[in-house]
């Protein structure tokens with residue numbers, strides 16, 4: 185085979201293509217948008233240089249220029265395309281791709297976050313934003329599905345898509361009003377998350393404000409604007425970062441078994457060149473992998489029927505490109521980590537250490553010092569990190585992490601929580617296998633395993649489980665929860681057996697189940713509240729200044745008028761246990777003033 189990739193680049197370009205990934209909530213239109221951008225060439229019938237690569241699509245500068253011509257033609261100064269094009273990672277929304285690293289920093293130079301204009305910002309989008317903020321990755325937002333605004337008029341199908349500015353002029357005022365209102369809602373949502381956002385053509389400063397670009401993945405409207413913003417933003421913000429370096433920079437995208445080739449790795453070569461026969465070092469689940477490239481593969485430019493394998497072999501490939509590598513011992517390679525080539529002056533041991541660093545820092549920093557938490561497993565480092573970020577945002581600690589399938593020892597570790605914190609006796613496993621015997625073992629031990637293939641669904645499932653567990657744990661201790669209150673007796677309906685009093689709540693909250701006593705009579709117990717009635721209607725609780733009839737399960741022999749009188753006050757009996765239970769399970773039902781009252785009552789009962 186001819187060395188197509190190498191030969192097509194006679195002159196070494198000064199810049200490399202920025203790497204772009206597409207993120208956002210499910211169903212916002214990520215796939216559709218990518219397809220639509222990719223179809224620019226299919227529809228025109230000319231290749232346009234857009235090439236399908238392994239795991240990525242390359243959009244050359246001239247194809248972008250053609251799409252954005254209508255936008256830049258009228259500009260005073262024509263945009264200069266410095267970069268040779270854009271390399272867009274193909275698998276959208278796959279959490280593991282949004283967090284890929286090359287040499288410790290994010291692989292993606294820029295991201296497109298897709299938001300459904302009809303739905304606004306959704307949970308998975310918040311997660312993506314967290315990740316981008318953490319990695320300091322710049323991004324633009326595609327406000328997608330504009331065509332769903334009421335009575336939106338879309339242009340006829342055309343291989344050159346219509347800029348948003350043109351679309352906007354075609355719309356009736358009512359439609360534009362809806363568009364504006366929805367856009368403003370999204371801007372407010374961004375503000376709530378701590379981001380300044382503005383429509384891209386109203387953006388006062390791209391360094392402080394995120395650009396929103398209205399798009400339709402159905403009609404292609406706004407795609408020229410999107411491409412232009414991507415190029416402008418990368419060129420303005422990171423020209424230096426985009427110099428093509430001689431040094432190799434590459435990231436493992438995916439580990440895949442391919443018939444006839446064995447286990448292969450799909451990589452994105454971000455910088456530098458790679459050759460057949462090169463010795464490489466990659467991060468493995470069971471330690472570093474040192475191997476030799478057997479074949480460097482890219483898809484055939486045209487799918488010829490007579491071609492036996494779908495791949496073309498190369499002797500050398502230059503950045504930026506998506507490539508499949510075939511070599512020995514790649515079974516345990518970890519996606520989302522760097523790939524290094526052993527140079528003539530390199531010490532393999534140094535490279536091995538370097539390649540394991542990303543993984544070790546992620547794994548080490550994840551585990552909570554309390555010794556309590558859930559167990560997390562994932563197929564890639566990126567998806568593992570996405571899960572960790574999610575758990576952190578939910579305030580759920582982690583007690584163990586790992587890559588690859590669930591083992592018996594993972595179940596054993598999770599089972600430790602059954603005694604310490606039962607709700608955490610579970611394993612969140614994303615995209616990893618669990619053998620039937622291990623599942624059975626987990627069931628026997630009482631360890632719950634969550635194994636959904638979609639990270640978002642996995643998170644939903646886990647949250648539902650956690651809510652259920654919290655509710656269960658709360659119910660189990662409900663009797664111990666004594667809410668604080670001080671009451672005045674205003675009437676005696678029944679002096680004994682059972683004691684029924686009319687009381688006015690002076691402070692705090694009187695609840696069914698609360699144990700009350702008479703502080704002026706040596707904390708004499710009046711009994712637990714069995715029922716509460718407000719004007720003849722049963723109620724669960726009564727707050728400050730409400731008057732209610734209270735029925736107690738008083739001890740035998742207690743008579744109002746004998747051991748205590750109407751003049752006495754009643755207070756809740758608080759204890760260390762009751763306070764701990766309130767803190768652990770009933771925070772959401774306690775007011776700030778209730779906690780202050782607890783503090784006061786503690787002194788009555790000498791609770792430390």
Ligand code: GDP
Pocket residue numbers: 208209210211212213214215216217276277328329330331332399400401402403
């Ligand atoms: P993903 O989960 O984010 O990849 O979303 P998809 O690309 O699969 O799109 C989800 C659904 O939304 C599909 O039914 C699409 O046809 C639809 N969709 C995506 N983009 C648009 C758009 O711009 N306009 C309209 N009307 N529908 C869209």
